[in-house]
Amino acid sequence: MTQFREKTSTIRIALFVSSDLEDEGLTHVISGQTDMDCCCHRVIHDQREAWPLCQCDWGQVEVAVMMLPFQLLEAVIRTFQENFSYVRVVVVMKESWHWSRIARILNYGVAGLTSAMSSPAIISMVRLAYYHTGGVDSEMVRRLLDALEDDDDFSKMRLKPLDYLVWGLMAEGRSNPEIAEYCAISISHTKRCVNRIFRYLGVHDRAHAIALYGDYGAESNYTGVSKSH
Numbered sequence: 347m348t349q350f351r352e353k354t355s356t357i358r359i360a361l362f363v364s365s366d367l368e369d370e371g372l373t374h375v376i377s378g379q380t381d382m383d384c385c386c387h388r389v390i391h392d393q394r395e396a397w398p399l400c401q402c403d404w405g406q407v408e409v410a411v412m413m414l415p416f417q418l419l420e421a422v423i424r425t426f427q428e429n430f431s432y433v434r435v436v437v438v439m440k441e442s443w444h445w446s447r448i449a450r451i452l453n454y455g456v457a458g459l460t461s462a463m464s465s466p467a468i469i470s471m472v473r474l475a476y477y478h479t480g481g482v483d484s485e486m487v488r489r490l491l492d493a494l495e496d497d498d499d500f501s502k503m504r505l506k507p508l509d510y511l512v513w514g515l516m517a518e519g520r521s522n523p524e525i526a527e528y529c530a531i532s533i534s535h536t537k538r539c540v541n542r543i544f545r546y547l548g549v550h551d552r553a554h555a556i557a558l559y560g561d562y563g564a565e566s567n568y569t570g571v572s573k574s575h
Contacts, residue, residue, distance in 0.1 A: 355381065356381060356382065356383050357381055357382045357383070357408055357409055357472060357473070357476045358382075358383050358385045358406050358407055358408050358409070359376055359382055359383065359384050359385065359407070359408070359409050359410070359411055359472065360384075360385065360386045360387065360399075360402055360407045360409075360410045360411070360433070361373060361376065361384055361386070361387035361388070361410075361411050362387070362388055362390055362399065362410065362411070362412045362413070362414060362422060363387075363388075363389055363390070363412075363413045363414065364389065364390060364391065364413065364414045364415060364418065364440070365389065366389055368389075368413050369387055369388075369389050372384075372387075372411065372413065372468070373387055375465045375468070375469065376411075376469075376472075379469060381473075382469075382472065385402065385403070385406055385407060386401075386402035386403075386407065390414060390418060390422065392418065393417075393418060393421045399422065399425065404430055404433070407430075407433055408433065408434065408476060409433065409434045409435075409436060409457075409472050409475050409476050410426065410430075410433050410434070410435045410436070411436045411438065411468065411472060412435060412436070412437050412438065413437075413438040413440055414440065415440055415441070416440075416441070416443060416447055416548075419437065419451070420450070420451070420454075423435060423437075423451065423454045423456070424454070426454075427454055427455065431455075434457040434458075434475040434476065434478070435454075435455070435456050435457055435458075435475070436456070436457060436458035436459075436460075436468070436471045436472055436475050437451060437456050437458065437459050437460070438460055438461075438462075438463065438468055438471075439459070439460065439461040442461075443548055444545065444547075444548025444549075445548075446545070446546050446547060446548045447547075447548035452482070457474070457475035457478075458471035458472070458474055458475045458481055458482070459471075459481075459482045459483070460482070460483040461483065462483055467483060471483070505542065505543065505546055506539075506542075508529065508531075508539060509539050509542055509543055509546075511529060512525055512529065512536060512539040512540060512543065513543050513555065513559055514559065515528060515529075516540070516543075516552060516555060516556055516559070517556050517559040517560075522536045522537060522540065540552075540555075543555055
């Protein structure tokens with residue numbers, strides 16, 4: 347559902363954060379702006395709270411500001427994309443993200459993305475989003491470009507069929523030696539596949555990669571991938 351509303355003198359904001367301290371701080375900053383009003387806010391701790399997000403008057407909200415950990419953030423943004431596509435979203439990164447995570451978040455149509463935790467940067471992103479300009483802060487762009495330049499796989503942007511096979515076997519709970527034997531590849535080759543999966547997902551351990559398999563890896567139907575490479 348897409349709605350068009352004329353601009354008013356006040357930017358009406360919904361705020362979603364993962365701690366009470368963030369809630370108090372951002373609410374105070376937003377309320378201190380003469381052209382902004384925080385009309386609803388909520389502290390979200392896990393995905394079960396992502397829907398319903400809160401009892402907001404969504405016909406009034408124009409910009410949603412989110413400061414959430416990545417996994418929780420993605421769940422909330424999906425809900426917005428499906429139900430409130432007319433609301434502009436500004437994301438404040440709580441931690442350092444791999445380039446693939448940045449790309450995924452931007453792919454949801456996020457209007458503003460900043461890694462700066464300073465109030466002026468957040469407020470600037472809100473105004474850009476409200477006037478349908480949008481933006482990604484310069485520090486974020488620099489970090490993203492540096493990461494892409496240093497990442498051997500950035501130009502591919504997708505995993506290889508063998509990587510999906512390895513990922514699926516990981517999800518079954520198989521160890522690297524068991525995966526190497528199943529795929530008829532060396533242990534070192536298996537480790538390279540695992541590390542490539544980690545980089546693609548922007549995670550640092552097996553547990554997080556396995557947790558994401560149902561959302562991303564299962565679509566590849568790894569059982570149909572040939573074991574000869």
